[in-house]
Amino acid sequence: MGVERVMASSGPRGGGxxxxxxxxxxxxxxxxxxxxGSECERLPPERxxxxxxxxxxxxxxxxxxATDRASDQDGLPG
Incomplete structure (x- = not known):
């Protein structure tokens, strides 16, 4: 029985x-x-x-x- 190794990638992911x-x-x-900040033990559902x-x-x-800024940066009318 061997040890399974899992490698994590710290590189950028494609989808952001x-x-x-x-x-x-x-x-x-x-x-x-x-x-x-509440004095109660639990927050009431309304809060x-x-x-x-x-x-x-x-x-x-x-x-x-953020969408507006991206639209402004692409130079195209909104």
Missing amino acids: PDQTALDEIELTGELMIAAT IDEVLLAGAEASDRASHQ
Whole structure:
């Protein structure tokens, strides 16, 4: 019985960053910050919804801004 070796590549991946994963990480961070600032043992569902909705709206705005910047850089009309 041999030892199986797994090699990880630290090189660039073809598709770039996974925007969905990055958004989920950001929203998780927002929830952690909200939980830290809360006096309750658990965040009420209403507060969770408030944090997630605010984070999703901010993410949408950032995504639109990045798309606008990319359009401006390509020199083509929007």
